[in-house]
Amino acid sequence: MSALLGVYDRDLVLVRGKGSRLFAEDGRAFLDFAAGIGVNGLGYGDAKVLAAIRKQAGHLIHASNLFHTEPASLLADRLASLAFPSRVFFCNSGTEAWEAALKFARKIGRAAGRTEFLCFERAFHGRTLGALSTTWNPKYREPFEPLVPGVRFLPWGDLGAVAAAINDKTAAVMLEPVQGEGGVRPATAEFLRGLRELTHERGALLALDEVQCGLGRTGKLFAYEHAGITPDLLTLAKPLGGGLPMGAVLVADAFASAIAVGDHGSTFGGNPVAAAASLAVLDRLAASGFVPGVARRAKTLRAGLKKLQKKHAAIAEVRGLGLMIGVEFKGEAGPVLKGLRERGVLATKAGDRVLRLLPPLVVKAAEVREFLAALDAVLEGGAGAAP
Numbered sequence: 001m002s003a004l005l006g007v008y009d010r011d012l013v014l015v016r017g018k019g020s021r022l023f024a025e026d027g028r029a030f031l032d033f034a035a036g037i038g039v040n041g042l043g044y045g046d047a048k049v050l051a052a053i054r055k056q057a058g059h060l061i062h063a064s065n066l067f068h069t070e071p072a073s074l075l076a077d078r079l080a081s082l083a084f085p086s087r088v089f090f091c092n093s094g095t096e097a098w099e100a101a102l103k104f105a106r107k108i109g110r111a112a113g114r115t116e117f118l119c120f121e122r123a124f125h126g127r128t129l130g131a132l133s134t135t136w137n138p139k140y141r142e143p144f145e146p147l148v149p150g151v152r153f154l155p156w157g158d159l160g161a162v163a164a165a166i167n168d169k170t171a172a173v174m175l176e177p178v179q180g181e182g183g184v185r186p187a188t189a190e191f192l193r194g195l196r197e198l199t200h201e202r203g204a205l206l207a208l209d210e211v212q213c214g215l216g217r218t219g220k221l222f223a224y225e226h227a228g229i230t231p232d233l234l235t236l237a238k239p240l241g242g243g244l245p246m247g248a249v250l251v252a253d254a255f256a257s258a259i260a261v262g263d264h265g266s267t268f269g270g271n272p273v274a275a276a277a278s279l280a281v282l283d284r285l286a287a288s289g290f291v292p293g294v295a296r297r298a299k300t301l302r303a304g305l306k307k308l309q310k311k312h313a314a315i316a317e318v319r320g321l322g323l324m325i326g327v328e329f330k331g332e333a334g335p336v337l338k339g340l341r342e343r344g345v346l347a348t349k350a351g352d353r354v355l356r357l358l359p360p361l362v363v364k365a366a367e368v369r370e371f372l373a374a375l376d377a378v379l380e381g382g383a384g385a386a387p
């Protein structure tokens with residue numbers, strides 16, 4: 001329909017959003033359980049985010065990183081105070097944040113000869129060459145090899161494998177606390193705690209990618225809080241900018257002095273309008289009751305899905321954390337997605353058999369019920385069944 005390069009398979013033309021609803025060019029309305037792949041945590045048209053964007057756009061849209069701007073400085077302080085004592089680097093996307101984390105891990109480890117990365121099967125960290133090197137799926141990786149050397153993939157959840165692989169060349173152990181694209185697979189709290197102990201003992205960094213699972217989605221502000229640990233490097237992106245491009249890497253204070261002027265950069269990173277939007281997003285997320293509300297709504301959705309699992313043999317498993325949920329089918333998830341779309345519901349997939357649900361964090365209980373009724377009807381029709 002246009003000169004767009006064909007790297008995406010898409011057809012729907014969207015023109016407007018409100019709350020958890022999206023509206024198409026042809027007038028159709030959709031309940032959105034994809035939320036722009038986890039970006040639209042506050043749904044569409046949040047008044048505080050909109051006001052912050054309008055106000056900052058009237059003052060200064062771009063300044064470059066040759067100068068300070070107030071929104072970026074305030075945002076760095078806010079993130080460090082919400083997460084852990086750290087210094088913050090801003091960029092514009094998830095893959096850029098992970099790319100920066102890889103560089104920072106190498107720079108921190110270099111003096112001790114630590115330049116290698118331990119990653120996990122089914123990991124997804126982005127599409128640029130560095131991030132792709134730590135992304136597991138051969139379909140994404142192989143057409144672009146040779147990639148960055150020094151990366152090993154270990155079985156997910158296998159602490160023994162990490163203990164055997166970690167050595168004095170390991171710069172960092174790197175993972176998503178909840179794998180997203182790889183099928184919505186939460187790390188157990190024991191696994192995360194084990195990795196934290198192991199990396200401490202063996203002198204490697206622990207880098208967590210919360211680009212998709214961070215900022216309230218799992219029912220805690222940061223997913224690592226479920227395990228009672230903090231990482232050395234943390235990446236954030238998707239929901240941070242309230243829909244504007246914004247990514248961040250937090251480098252724990254203990255390691256920040258290894259990064260010096262000129263080690264990394266980004267022309268647009270920390271853009272003042274995106275930073276102002278991010279501050280408004282964090283105000284909403286940090287308001288008392290917001291994140292516990294996410295956990296409550298997640299419980300309702302999970303309970304409803306478990307009921308559907310009892311009713312429909314097509315559902316093999318329901319898993320996830322908070323409002324990041326994977327429903328694995330015995331057959332293909334594609335027909336389920338198609339059936340939902342026909343009933344006015346948008347969702348996304350994570351692999352061939354997993355329906356991935358990432359509703360806006362502000363989804364209402366009635367909308368959760370509406371989603372469950374639509375899924376029930378789609379499964380009645382036989383979608384998702386074993387081949």
Ligand SMILES: Cc1ncc(COP(=O)(O)O)c(C=O)c1O
Binds near residue numbers: 211
């Ligand atoms: C965990 C994780 N890391 C990194 C990325 C890459 O983010 P972006 O698409 O903004 O580059 C994604 C995107 O889905 C992701 O889920």
